[in-house]
Amino acid sequence: MDPIPKSGLYYPNKIVLLTLQALEDVMGKNGLNAILNLANLRELVDNYPSDNLKREFDFSDFSAINGALEEMYGPRGGRGLALRAGKHAFEEGLRNFGALAGVGDLAFKVLPLKAKLRIGAPAMAKVFSQTSDQYSTVEEKEDHFLYRIHQCPVCWGRTTDKPACNMATGLLLSGLKWVSGGKEFQVVQIKAKSSGDEACDFMIFKKPIE
Ligand SMILES: [Zn+2]
Incomplete structure (x- = not known):
């Protein structure tokens, strides 16, 4: 894989740490080391980012890990692994962040589902915008939200x-489950910067989803 030039945009260390731990869980240490080698990130072998929220992990390195997953496991296998890692990162990390803190409160739990989504989806976007350089917005449409x-x-x-x-889809799937009190939703990616x-x-x- 060709190295990706640094972006100057950053993800918090903790999210990357959780992602790497989830991948290691599934593919083992050797499997993950192979991914890191392929992604030109040898310096991360046995040297994961710290467990803190400092914005220090460059987007290009995070993207390289995702590219290496797809290259090594194929689109389908790579997608499964990326979804799983994204879900894990949300469950273990992001749901505890500021904008989503109220989701566990009784007042939120008794809201109708529509209201939960109307508040929860933008709250998820806010968590990413606040904790990282991943600026995200949400627009409500008739039968869906455009994230x-x-x-x-x-x-x-x-x-x-x-x-x-796919890792972003995994984060969204888990986030929606959390804000809705356990329901599953269909999330379909329709556009990507990487495809123009x-x-x-x-x-x-x-x-x-019933
Ligand atoms: Zn993208």
């Missing part, structure tokens, strides 16, 4: 033939 990642760490500096920011669009767009359908 837009304007600066995406998953595909930064890469080219893909179709949208494949101006941003990475995800449709979050309002109707939960």
Whole structure:
């Protein structure tokens, strides 16, 4: 894989640490080391980012890990691993962050599902905008929310033939489950910077999966 030039945009260390731990869980230490080698990130072998929220992990390095996953395991296998890592990162880390803190409160839990999504989806976007350089916005449409990642760490500096920011999809899936009190939603990525669009767009359908 060709190295990706540094972006000057950063993800918090903790999210990267959780991502690497989730990948190591599934593929073992040797498997993850192979991914890090392929991603030109040998310095991370046995030297994961610290467990803190400092914005120190460059988007291009995060993107390289995602690219290496797809290269080594193929689009389908890579997608499964990336979804799993994204879900883990949300469950163990992001749900405890400021903008989402109220989601566990009784007052939030008794809201109707529609209201939960209307508050929860922008709250998720806010968590990323506040804790990292991943600026995200949400627009409500008739049957879905349009979740837009304007600066995406998953595909930064890469080219893909179709949208494949799977780790971001995994984070969203877990986030929606959390804000809705356990429901599953369909999330479809319709645009990606890596496939020539101006941003990475995800449709979050309002109707939960039965
Ligand atoms: Zn992307």
